[in-house]
Amino acid sequence: MARFFNLIDALVAAPAERPFITYWSDEDEHQTVTFGEFGSRSRVQARLLSDHGVAVGSRVVIIMPQGVAAMAVFVGAMMLGAVPAFLAYPNFKIDPSKYRAGLAGVTANLNAQIVVIDDEFPDDMLGHVSLEDGASLLRAGDGRATGREDAVLLPKIAPGELAFIQHSAGTTGLQKGVALTHSAVLNQLEHLAVALKVDESRDSVYSWLPLYHDMGLIACFMLPMVFHMPVVMQSPLDWVIHPETMLQVITEYKCTLAWLPNFAFQFSARRVPQDEFTKYDLSSLRALINCSEPVRGTSMDEFRSAFAAVGFQGAALQSSYAMAENVFAVTQSETGRPSGPMRICADGPRFRKEHVVVPVADGTPGAVSFTSSGCVLPNTRIRIASDSRKQLDVVPVGEILISGECLFTEYFNRPDLTAAAIVDGWYHTGDLGFFLRDELYVIARKKDLLIVAGENLYPQDIEEIVASHPAIHDGRVVATGVYNPDLGTEDIIVAAEVERAAFLSDAEQIERELRNLIVHSMGVAVRTIFLKPPNWIVKSTAGKPARSTTREKLLGEHPELTFKSQETNLL
């Protein structure tokens, strides 16, 4: 049973003088607000929203830069019993026309009464924002006290009412609005805090994660708010341009908890300049949690070796399987285990041919290795839906289904998608994995699975091999399948970005090397490898390669990939 009735009660119960959010732009520009100040700014924003007709149940879309003002509008809306949702703020990396199209799609679906933007929002990015009749576009200030914050009457919010909408990962415009109640969010946080052994007197969170993503919103905003911990945050853009600032901030504020997607472990290890290492100290981190993409042991090893020199403790490496539809975490690895998350080796051919996991000794030739995402939180249940027949001593691989008290209510305004996703109380995640000795191992998205001559191949495995080549940009590889009707099976095609455009002149040589690498490690031949210039691969809003959109782009540029069978030619 949750300690609080709703999320607002949790904020009100915080010690007013305790630091809550520090927003860090650079050495000279950072601000900290206490829980008391944050509550007051949220009430100012509630008043402003209320003056614009926002009431219980209204949808409030917030498109503001990462920071305290955006967070106060979010909480201000919840105070009114309204349902806020963060959307990505435009930036110089986002193509304006794509941004406008995405915004139109998402706002139309939410049917929002109000869209809140900041003073500097570029008008040319608004395009067609979809608003209800009588709805409005509002420019919010920073929420500093105006003396009017107590004048608004706040309703009593029941635990079963909607708290907010968070968007599932996906390319902009195709994201689904995941509607969550106060009790689902509070239940999640209670159990997550137990799994992480949260202690508000010593813990603090570091984050560059966007607030429109579940890791940024739940782990790095709601968790600190409900457990009264400080959080130090940066914008994702500041981090990606200067990844060393993450180390600088953790050093300065002695943060203890942080979440990162898998690619960031590798990215940090490769991009942080070593000449400034003496300035950093990561020894305060007690849990650095790999979350939101399939967990790769090799990426975590790279991080551990790169930063052991600056006090990073290997035991801090953790993993979690999380998704917006379950508020956030489904599993969490056991904190404090010196070796980090469990890893196992399995028979490679049996894994690919029979879709089962048969553990084998480390170093067995042809073995595949997996890293655990940890144990299931106590209020969540998992099932593996597998087609393979039951056999003794083997572990079936199948789709991960989840159920429990954190599950989302619905995809907002999309009963069709909700009905397809939740069947008899079980949410079909579309992810493939297996369950071994009480721990969950996540392998890939079901729709990404490649079936080549009866063998199940996971694009991530091929992508990892290709990305290990020095000429290829890490994390910018997509492997996918195209059906070959002449052979009756799928052919593997790979698109990979080279580190520098100049490498394209050696394309033939690099392709030969990549083919050899893939054949030697996986025993399969790829049909075609397309080397592409930097920035060619399409990325999702979370910064990961968007596999299906990249696939469409590839097929668009190379129509010869779409086979015509002989039968088709006869028609």
Place this chain on the structure above:
Amino acid sequence: MTEEMQKMVERIVHLIRKPGLAIDENTPLISSGLIDSMALVDLLLELEKITQMRIPPGKVQPRDMDTVAKMFATAQRVGKPRR
């Protein structure tokens, strides 16, 4: 064109790799499709290097980077001297 702008132009010509392409400080880059907006991370880092400024990326929009002249004006507007 200043010496610094010239450096930036050279960097962009290198990035585009189109033989015979001539650009100057007023050539539209993004709106004309010469470079895509994803390449701008590299250009922003280059701009920081050339100007010796720190440029908060959150204060930069695509239109602020459309020409070399606009890039330098943006650095002037939002950049801070490096410590």
